[in-house]
Amino acid sequence: MVHPGRRELLGDLHASYITAFSENKTSFEFYATEHFRVSGVYWGLSALHLLGQADRLDRTSIVAWVLSCQHEGGGFGGSERHDAHLLYTLSALQILALYDELHRVDADAVARYVASLQQPDGSFWGDLWGETDTRFSYCALSALWLLNRLDAVDVQAAARYVASCKNFDGGFGCTPGNESHAGQVFTCVAALDIAGRLDLVDADLLCWWLCERQTKSGGLNGRPEKLQDVCYSWWCLSALSILGRLHWIDQQALADFILECQARGVQLWAHADEEAGGISDRPEDQVDVYHTFFGIAGLSLMGRAGLQPIDPTFALPVEVMQRLRQQHQQGQ
Ligand code: GRG
Ligand code: ZN
Numbered sequence: 001m002v003h004p005g006r007r008e009l010l011g012d013l014h015a016s017y018i019t020a021f022s023e024n025k026t027s028f029e030f031y032a033t034e035h036f037r038v039s040g041v042y043w044g045l046s047a048l049h050l051l052g053q054a055d056r057l058d059r060t061s062i063v064a065w066v067l068s069c070q071h072e073g074g075g076f077g078g079s080e081r082h083d084a085h086l087l088y089t090l091s092a093l094q095i096l097a098l099y100d101e102l103h104r105v106d107a108d109a110v111a112r113y114v115a116s117l118q119q120p121d122g123s124f125w126g127d128l129w130g131e132t133d134t135r136f137s138y139c140a141l142s143a144l145w146l147l148n149r150l151d152a153v154d155v156q157a158a159a160r161y162v163a164s165c166k167n168f169d170g171g172f173g174c175t176p177g178n179e180s181h182a183g184q185v186f187t188c189v190a191a192l193d194i195a196g197r198l199d200l201v202d203a204d205l206l207c208w209w210l211c212e213r214q215t216k217s218g219g220l221n222g223r224p225e226k227l228q229d230v231c232y233s234w235w236c237l238s239a240l241s242i243l244g245r246l247h248w249i250d251q252q253a254l255a256d257f258i259l260e261c262q263a264r265g266v267q268l269w270a271h272a273d274e275e276a277g278g279i280s281d282r283p284e285d286q287v288d289v290y291h292t293f294f295g296i297a298g299l300s301l302m303g304r305a306g307l308q309p310i311d312p313t314f315a316l317p318v319e320v321m322q323r324l325r326q327q328h329q330q331g332q
Pocket of ligand 2: 232
């Protein structure tokens, strides 16, 4: 049964959960997430930004720490002393963009690193070990756009490769011939948007596939016959938003599903217990920062009151994107 009044957004609790998670350097989760910590900080900081509470994290130490994750070759690792990878290079730049500190990186070095990973067919390796995936095409184009250095790669070849991963259902996979998956749909549609090639998307066909991702629970799944999960509120909804078809799903039912996945904790005596705050993949599951961010981001895309709007292509607050566009125009 849905608890009466449960469907409010518990913004302050989520901000406290993210802050407490970031400050607890002795938890199991802190060690278990070391290899992708730069992405974790991007999720947490972005969620706080959307909640209007970014100042709850210590800007100076985060910026210094992110910069310490950069290698001489230009790429960033997931944590200090971890190997460089496109996934963490993008997350690092997103954190610096949120703090308006992109000028602190050597844009030429990052651009050279990204360009070194582009292959003759237009695809991108994630790092020097040669895995190819449309996730990396997105990371490359988004990272270079943030630095105003898209000219460092062959953008048209990148778009052609992404389009070659399109399937009969309008969706996209991680390499040509691979099954459509909502996560890959986000990376491919957003990459094509950055490349100025949305004409390569079959918008009606894809958006029909995307709105079929809504299950009876109101939540979205990532492909047919799979379970609904809060993070698909981002992976599916962002693509629908980019393609102007957000209204093709039942937004109220989706918002209710996300809000049901909030940990509200039990009010014991005068104190809320430690489990309060955060969003999980499905109701009653364990919360984490990843689903907290993507749940809030999905609600933001649907125009939820009290949340800053988010850009569906770059997964950064609209306010940050407006500032960057202005800086690019001024040649910065
Ligand atoms: C800036 C938002 C942003 C992203 C950076 C890393 C990346 C680019 C995008 C990842 C896109 C992606 C593939 C997301 C899907 C993640 C996910 C929930 C995978 C789960 O797949 P399965 O097969 O789950 O385990 P299902 O739901 O199909 O059972
Ligand atoms: Zn998930």
